[in-house]
């Protein structure tokens with residue numbers, strides 16, 4: 001029988017009603033007891049590092065969860081993490097960069113309703129997270145939700161209320177459950193190197209979502225506090241005013257000071273390409289400007305934190321950012 005470590009961190013799945021609203025209150029043991037069939041699948045140990053609404057999670061918790069996985073990696077065949085849905089895609093991205101090339105599955109799940117609700121999605125999601133984790137085709141950092149298995153670098157929360165809350169963005173799903181059958185589409189490539197753990201993240205990354213007419217002087221205000229800027233631009237990408245605009249001048253100052261700027265798009269699918277329009281082409285030439293192509297916004301921000309955490313050197317961080325990791329960029 002396989003051995004799985006169950007890591008509970010809170011979220012709606014573990015929430016109970018209080019007079020101030022839903023808050024995590026259910027322990028990891030209680031979660032498991034609510035899905036007794038899990039005991040027939042595998043031997044489970046549990047830890048509960050947090051009991052948090054995932055809105056309250058950030059890079060500190062991502063580092064800690066990655067450490068828990070690293071320190072117990074040899075002892076278990078896989079890991080299941082119960083997590084709030086609101087920032088689950090960020091944690092999934094963070095673990096994808098901090099636990100790379102893992103042959104053992106690291107599976108995140110959660111739910112839209114508490115596990116103690118009568119009409120909950122929690123029991124199905126938790127059970128299927130374990131079914132996937134013990135299956136022989138399981139690998140890498142994945143999110144299991146509403147019968148879908150999605151790569152950690154490709155997952156996004158795309159619905160706030162429905163049970164099918166997560167989508168795989170611009171990439172096929174790893175697997176799906178058809179009724180009780182697990183149908184696997186993506187297997188771990190045979191030539192993957194051994195697992196590699198990373199410990200450091202640099203949180204000084206700011207995401208600037210452009211609005212038509214936005215003032216350019218926001219950029220110098222950010223400079224003292226951040227090493228990298230993610231510019232969520234329009235369409236395939238560009239900067240208002242192009243090469244002659246105020247935004248371009250401020251971005252040039254940003255880049256001259258040794259910082260990175262990554263362009264991405266507000267459009268949910270198909271990514272950016274700064275080379276297409278005049279408003280984008282000159283921006284692409286600035287040293288320190290990168291393109292996120294088809295990466296998810298969560299993966300972009302977290303990959304920058306990871307890349308900046310590995311090196312002080314902008315060019316090295318840029319190369320790390322551009323290198324495909326766990327199918328995050330095409």
Ligand code: ASP
Nearest residue numbers: 011012053054084085086
């Ligand atoms: N606010 C909750 C959380 O992210 C939502 C959920 O889990 O569905 O922790």
